[in-house]
Amino acid sequence: MRHALATLAVALLPGIAYAAPACPTPEAIERAPVQPPPPAPHEPVVAAPTPDQIPYRRFTAAEVARSSALQRLGSQGAQLYSLGQTHGLAGVFAMAGTQFRVFYLAPDGQAEIQGVMWDDTGHNVTRDQVAPIAGTIPTIHWTPRSQPGPQGPTPAGSTATQPAVDPVARLAAANYGLEGPDGARRVYMVVDPLCPYSTRAMSRLQPFVTSGRLQLAIVPIAINDYENHGASTPAAIDMLSADPGQMGTVWREISAQGHARPGHVPAPTAAAQLHINMDAERAIGVTGTPTFVWRDKSGQSHMAAGLPEDIDGWFRAGAGP
Structure with missing residues (x-):
């Protein structure tokens, strides 16, 4: 139950997200322990809130009686708190023991949707709603290793200034398409074309590309075949078959259709190019997509899995000009 609580809390984590969401590689899944170990000092520390720490009001018995959705949510003993109306939907914070979930009610109150709400700018609305509640956002204390192991798993979003293999040089020798103007700060973006986190990251970075602040070097790989019945490989080959300057456009078409064109x-x-890219992602230790690789102003290489929530802060930290 604690693991489930931490999972939702990590999804709502603000700032430069060291636990930013990414589609894991099969190798990372194989390395994952069956039972999560106790939190180490650098891992998220999450404590379930107590009722007196929740600044929102409880739904009244009359409100629950009028809504079959609220009745379902409270049928197993969950305490239900109102997060107010957001974009026409009523938010519900449901807590049972050490678990909590966020739901949004349909206007008629008879159906509910569980999950995180994002607005049209890519902003995490749900995170703002639950941030005042103690325990919903984990605290992370993390110190990067100065000499990382050769191929060990790396915490999502972590950076390595002295990697065993220079990730920038390795990806520069791989196959990629360019999105954004020459002269802008280049960031390599390793993606599975059908990974939802990859496509979301591309959408959120588009304004930075359009404004000329960023040039993305899109490196297609295929790691989600085990989830989508082998659709990632032909989609990645489709991207690599395109002209490098049109790869981003082709990717958007693939993403809209959910498969190769x-x-x-x-x-x-193209198949050989994908093989080269897969070799590169294994060489630099990619654990999920999207993974970003860049060289900062001092010439040091960095690698981060998942897109940070605070993109401007990410740029200030060295990813951008």
């Missing part, structure tokens, strides 16, 4: 014949070299 029908009727497009792959380039003869």
